[in-house]
Amino acid sequence: MKLLYFAWVRQKVGRGEEIVDAPRHVATVGALAEWLKAKGGGYAEAFADPKRMRAAVNQEHVGFDAPVKAGDEVAFFPPVTGG
Amino acid sequence: MKLLYFAWVRQKVGRGEEIVDAPRHVATVGALAEWLKAKGGGYAEAFADPKRMRAAVNQEHVGFDAPVKAGDEVAFFPPVTGG
Amino acid sequence: MIRVQSDDFDPGAEIAKLHAGRSDIGAVASFVGLVRGESHGEKLTSMTLEHFPGMTERELERIEEQARARWALDDVVIVHRVGELKPGARIVLVATAAAHRAAAFEAAEFLMDYLKTRAPFWKRELRASGEHWVEARGSDDDAAARWR
């Protein structure tokens, strides 16, 4: 699974992207966020408040209940502020 | 009193402006329109249907009940179609 | 700023002038009206815009004042052409500058709606079947009425 981080999520995690092998029980965006948060450090800080976090799977906006599987590209970022 | 005509009102009346001395009982835009209509010819045609006619007194939009007096500039024209 | 002219205008230059040298403006909304090449199912040869010199400028100024009273606008420009125009030609520009987009958009729509129903311009079309004065549209009155 390829993970991407943007804006302050990227800054807190300390990197823009990484490849991870998540355990099999990590089957949703929300479970993935919880699993990342449990790594502690910058991850714990970035994923402290899921309400401030948005996600995209394969470049489509999704909710935290959306499924994820091996091979997906999952992005985490704050609510967008363009325009 | 100075009268101005625009668009098809001008074409029907056959002129763009004229100076008139209206009788004393012509004290409103509506009375002025009636008095002009009674002149017949192109005036009768132009003023046949007051619903299709708009007016301005001294360059302000007014209704047909608006007062007019000697010295006023009164314009008659169709509903506007700019923009 | 209002202008009535027979010459063409440059929308990009007008928009740029609105915010040149300023950093308090976050939003510029604009509208350009163009002559369409067809009317009542006929090919249009040209459109001629007649106006009421003097009253036109006063009325456009009043429309601008009303928009400024209603929204916090940093600047407004209205340019309207008169005379004979060919299909594809620019007729009118309105542009509004504001701190935020809602005010800029709403004011630009208001200016166009009021201009369409208050500014003394009249359009005459030259088509295959001859010359025709454009009839005022009830939908323009309805559009203007929503601001009351």
Add this chain to the structure above:
Amino acid sequence: MIRVQSDDFDPGAEIAKLHAGRSDIGAVASFVGLVRGESHGEKLTSMTLEHFPGMTERELERIEEQARARWALDDVVIVHRVGELKPGARIVLVATAAAHRAAAFEAAEFLMDYLKTRAPFWKRELRASGEHWVEARGSDDDAAARWR
């Protein structure tokens, strides 16, 4: 047509391209968003726009498709800049071409509202007190919600 770029753009040229050589377009509405020189009562030194390359373009295309499905549009252009921008700089342009003004105006507002809430851009401000990520505004969600 959508474009994401660090270079500046020319609103007048983009508007002109929308209707060049055509006579079926009666209305072009447009919006330019600019960097304001003040934020949270502080002077802004610069604003940096980060985005999600790939998804940004796809999301802007989806937003354009939705606008085209909803209104009879002859053309649409969205240009959004990324990178570091100074106060007064242009950030975004949306422009819509249609036969009549209501569709052009509504679609331009829709595009801006959706872009603000869907397109993956993030703004970071450099102010006297340091770097700050811009917080999403509830008013933008409300603006987008009115189209549902």
